[in-house]
Amino acid sequence: MARSGMFERALLLRACADSFAKMDPRVLVRNPVMFVVEIGMVVTLALTVDPRLFGSSVHPGGVGNARLYDLVVTLILLITILFGNFAEALAEGRGKAQAEALRRTKTELMAVVQRGDEYQEIPASALRKGDVVKVVAGELIPADGDVIEGVGSVDESAITGESAPVIRGAGGDFSSVTGGTKLLSDELIIRVSANPGETFLDRMISLVEGASRQKTPNEIALSVLLAGLTLIFLIVIDCLPPIARALGAHMDVATLVALLVCLIPTTIGALLSAIGIAGMDRVIRFNVIAKSGKAVEAAGDVNTLILDKTGTITIGNRMAAAFLPVQGQTNHTLAESAALCSLFDETPEGRSVVELAQSVGVTFRREEYSNTRNVEFSADTRMSGLDLTNGTRLRKGAADAVKRYVIEQGGDIPRDLDEIVERVAKEGGTPLVVVQNTEIQGVIYLKDIVKPGIRERFKELREMGIRTVMCTGDNPLTAATIAREAGVDEFVAEAKPEDKMRLIRREQEQGRLVAMSGDGTNDAPALAQADVGLAMQSGTQAAKEAANMVDLDSDPTKLIEIVSIGKQLLITRGAITTFSIANDVAKYFAIIPAMFTSFIPALGVLNVMHLSSPKSAILSALIFNAIIIPLLIPLAMRGVKYRPTSAMSLLMRNLVLYGLGGVLAPFVGIKIIDMILSVCGMA
Template sequence: MNSATTTPRPKSPRSRPSDRRQKRKKVRVSTKLLYTRVIRDTFIKLYPKYAIQNPVMFLVWLATTTTLAATIYPPLFGPVTQKNPQLFNGLLTLILFSTVIFANFAEALAEGRGKAQADALRSTRSETIAKKIVVDGTITEISSTTLKQGDTVYVVAGDMIPADGEVILGIASVDESAITGESAPVLKESGSDVSSSVTGGTRIISDELIIRITADPGKGFIDRMIDLVEGAECTKTPNEIALTVLLAVLTTAFFIVVATLPVFAYYVKSPVSIPVLIALLVALIPTTIGGLLSAIGIAGMDRVAQFNLIATSGRVVEACGDINTLVLDKTGTITLGNRLAEAFLPINAHSMAEIANVALGASIFDDTPEGKSIVRLAEKCGAKFDIDRKKCQGVEFSATTRMSGTNLPGGHEVRKGAVGAIKGFVRSRRGSSGASHNGNETPELVTAYEAVSHQGGTPLLVCLDNEIYGVIYLKDIVKPGIHERFDQLRRMGVRTVMLTGDNRITASVIAKEAGVDEFIAKATPEDKVSIIQREQAEGKVVAMTGDGTNDALALAQADVGIAMNTGTKSAKEAANMVDLDSDPTKLVDIVSIGKQLLITRGALTIFSIANDIAKYFAIIPVIFAAANLNSLNIMKLTSVNSAILSALIYNALIIPALIPLALKGVKFRPWTANQLLQRNILIYGLGGVIVPFIAIKFIDMLITFAGLA
């Protein structure tokens, strides 16, 4: 494969004004289609089979049909005592109908944004021509929709990657902006645990790759994303279900209260008509939160998507708001992950050339970026591998042995790996393990690997048979901004735990630099699961981030498993949230989104219930007007009709007024639960009582001025 013959990368679209105009036109068309869909869905939700899914608004829907019947035939529910009852009942019908429409619009708008995102994702999943490599090595062109798991394809610069897969040969830059929104290309290469995975719908922009398909048609990553986004509107989280039940109970209680009012009204000789009772019921029930509840939950999922995060369900988003402990894998999450060989430190009187030769021999079959960097450093030091590779056998790294290497002809063995693993290997071969005659480690060996550890690097010992030749210094870098992010998490009450397979000295240096609260060194995949189970046993909600195959078990065990998009297929499948940007500093945003969702729902619930107090005192004079109890009319509203109409108009208008807040969410601050509760009661509780009094009085004045009182 010769990268020199590949197609040159096309110029950026930003250089073509016609493309910019076309893009703006496409945005306008998309917005128009969005609102057309929203308006259509708003009226579709009026069908009883959809309306009944929201008990509170379904009761308003029934109230609307009842007042409509009373408008058409006023004597339907008994003798008429009001002047011009058709006008009054007609206004009630119009206001109640508007209340239902506004609630449906809020939910349809939230769903429409999710569907628009699904449409954008679906556009990247278009059918393409794939170059499939058949058994005899020839290439045949077929439709990408016919590819199956296990097929092998060939892609060159300019080609669309036809399906999810694993790079098995080559190295190339891939444009993943269609998935992540990030314009910078991503390097993909074979043999890497975290950078060999490619996604269908992305485009290769340099060189060429051979890819093994890992997903059948319709089961790729984008397909799962579309299913998750489109499924947001039809799934309810446990908190939503619980709140829906609470609202239904409150509505039932208010219904019983209103149903008994005619008896008391008759006793005080103040008869009440059915339309007035309906108006009182609608004013009392929590229609504000009932109309916005679904929109709040769907908008929470949408905010997650805006941060380039894909969540499997709203349940996960809610769980993010309750996270107490965050468990992080070090490599690729806290650090950049591409550990590279920085230097060789020879010991035991061995020269730099000798350790370079042994390190080259131990890494010749290692196709990971780490192994390739050791080969490059060794060759830079003049090392050469003169043995026939066909007569050698590569030994792969495993979490159990924690080392890798090569079996050479003649029974010789070269290994590189963790300090303890190589010492054990040498000891098993009856070597000195770098020890003196009294069984203690030589100061030279201790000084060498501790020097690397104290710099935050990873020390690898390299040996030939029963002799340690020295230390390989693997350099790793903490991701910028991670310390500040962890400080924010700490203020939110979230404890961070770093897990790493490195020795304790290296782990402590990285932990201090990153600012985590606790670290576990020499952690195996089983240790990661044990730590999560320990935290969960204490009643804590645990989140885990990772990107490697060895993180899959822990990701599945955690309450919130967050996989990096650059991670392996098994990691992404085990997780219930995928970060498309592979940016662990986004963890603060994930926690904030979850907490913001819970806070928004709580704040609007408080506001809705507080509203009911004001609306009740606006309509209560109606019930006792004939009993000379006008002193209860504390708002000095003009008349019975104006009181009812003012309260219901406010009741209808407050829903669209709060749609932006429901979709955007209440601003989150990293405060304690008590501080947040006090703030919500002060702002949304007190405000929910004061605002309706002012608004209803103002609307009453307008109604009086218009002569409708």
């Protein structure tokens, strides 16, 4: 999937245009703070035309000076709104760029659809849910669907960005295919699962564009807080004119509007939407589609993380870890037989046996055994192997299957075989017994390999306050071994779909937020129940529909990154909110003393900035209020870097870095702007 830089020329130009479009009051009313700023701009614009409107007394400098002052205030308010809109438009623009990259994968295809006993070619856009289509190697899959016949290799790079093809086949959890992907081998018969406009790609485009993005509960709560603060300061500003008249001070409407805009939390109000959209964008950059901002933010509050074992905690394939010869056999002899058995075995397990044999000095070349008969694994025999040209038969397989094979051939079972097999099983491994003709030579110890670094990642989650639970269908012995190696907090063995649901509900009843990953139809109920459900793109349609996130790379471990992104979103919002409120506190000390010192000399002690005049104080604060928004856009878009630590540490870091910074920045910035205005003769 294409990636978009934060400040690419095309994105900036589109964001600039969208900034003006978002000035529509019907759009801006969704942001109460910026809507108040827009109303204030309309008022000052009207005053620019006629300074005597709204019963205003003309500024002592005369009508001309009043118009100029009102015009300057109007322009600054306009810039403030545009900067706020620009932040949101830039965040949305990045999502739209992602959507356009996806849309380029949609081309008009032809489909070979079944009509009665025949197949006929029709445009893919004419396909309907339930149609059956045939796709052969080299063709693009015309629509979303489920494979009902055949097995083939599919290139999904156009959708996921990953170059490695995946296997799709009838039945099981890997039957789902996506329109626009390419079949590389064999032939598939597919039943279409979506009507035109309802495909997974269509939904992804809509989701990425953020057109239906809903605000999260925390975002709504913050919006209510901002609206409340805005209302409070409206009341405060409304009380200032009678106070000013009592003191003999001049207080025109434009100054009141400017003062209101300076005091209400415009910084966080302008950046709030951008922060939420950028959070979704950060998830998209990990090739994960979030169906709403709520899912991303919920990830930041997750307390319990439920993960499957295979493919999540372990690498997904059991690998040969050791050769265990029975009494009377040598490790070298066992390694030779095991390597020959696996010479033509293309499974990961088979290749790992050959690699293990090579590590002990046993190497064979395929070319030398080209005339041998390769016996592939089958569900009936539960064995595989090689028949050599000299009549030697080599087999490896499940212990009970090999024992039955040896007994049928008139051979004997070594007395220590069962002990070795049982020991491997207790350690959580899979024993493969190797036999040459009728003579059992020993056991290949296949082991679930825990992913490198996974233990450290679980430790990181623990530092975040997140408990990890491994769910597996394996027996308790195997589950306990893997859980101990991986460092998870708990495990559930022999888990069925009902067990996962009960676990999630139990956690939620205790007030915890739960995240889980899954890819099968049997995972769908649990994915729907979880607060954060991550479905694999390689999984079934049911799983993808049930989850609130879809991972295009089918990597369940991304839940860890998603949790970090959710935490980062919450911390970013908290940091900018802290900065904004501290910013407003500083502006109070900049503006109020400068405006009233001449009438209330006692306020002079608070006039630490010694601004040139009340007019300069207002304009300087208003200009600073506008320019701080674009300066914070990179922080809102990129997010505050998250480090696993306690809530108290995060709070102290926010207060020191963003609270203290929010207090100091206005003092410095407003004073510099005041000096510039004085030089320009506008003070």
